[in-house]
Amino acid sequence: MPLSNTQLRYYDYNVLRLPRDKRTEYNAQVDRLIDNLRANIRDKTEIKITKVVKAGSFAKHTILRKTTEDPVDVDVVFYISGKDATVETIDTLTADITRLLTAQYPNKSVEDFTIQSKAATVAFVGSGLSVDIVPVIEDPERAGYGWQYDIRDGTKTQTCAPCQIKFVYDRKVADSDFRTLVRLAKRWRNRAEIKPLKSFAIELVMAHLQDTLGKPTSIEQRFCDFLLFIAQSELKIPISFPENSKPVPTFSNPVVIVDPVCSSNNVASRISEAERKAIVDAAREAWEAANFASVENDNEVWKELFGPKFRTEEQ
Secondary structure, three states: OOOOHHHHHHHHHHHHEOOHHHHHHHHHHHHHHHHHHHHHHHHHOOOEEEEEEEEHHHHHOOOEOOOOOOOEEEEEEEEEEOOOOOOOOHHHHHHHHHHHHHHHOOOOOEEEEEEOOOOEEEEEOOOOEEEEEEEEEEOOOOOOOEEEEOOOOOOEEEEOHHHHHHHHHHHHHHOOOHHHHHHHHHHHHHHOOOOOOOHHHHHHHHHHHHHHHOOOOOHHHHHHHHHHHHHHHOOOOOEOOOOOOOOOOOOOOOOOEEOOOOOOOEOOOOOOHHHHHHHHHHHHHHHHHHHHHHHHOOHHHHHHHHOOOOOOOOO
């Protein structure tokens, strides 16, 4: 017997979704970091901040509540002017920001500072929250757009954090269960430990299915459609969107999922051929398990996909 929409919405609301009180707590912690860092940058560097945007899953409301398998992180995009995107490097920007963050948090409230490929990450001890500070050099000719650098290879990518947030919001307006579906897929991804399948890629695959398949009535069926699409397509079919500017370039990567707000950016470019095969195999196995669980009405099999906290009603 398939799970009803009511059952899966219950699971999403009571187990997966970030509670309101935690969102308020994280917002306050991030706001304090932003205010302090903005003041320090203004007083101690020549960097000019024109705008700060909370981005990523937190801003899109597709984030999962914190568990041992589901970390909580917030992307904070600092738009910077007065820098030349043709010569500026991420090394300079990240070094300045990391230096200020280290001075800002000299005590044990911060567990670690980590330099990621495109951000400086601050991990807080008490809340378990990680904040990614992402410097973006503003494009003065396009509101919301800017250049993001990769510390690993020196490449730069055009991005628009507010546009990406709006893209997910528009899909949610068209389908009130869109974010629930994304959270279900992310919980499965984390449970299966498929790290190369990033959250943004999950959102875009789910959006592609919404665009191409329409809105079926069953959340369970649509989650299974997500798994089946990955299994059948083997992620060899390039994905793009009506929002993409034309022409969309051709990419040579094993997996191609085009950023809807920047057609020159393949958000899946870091997925290797071996990782693509692993994702496909995991999706195929999960699709078979989900179908068995649905037919047999077997919650234990659903728990294999989503973890031991899976429940669809009050216990």
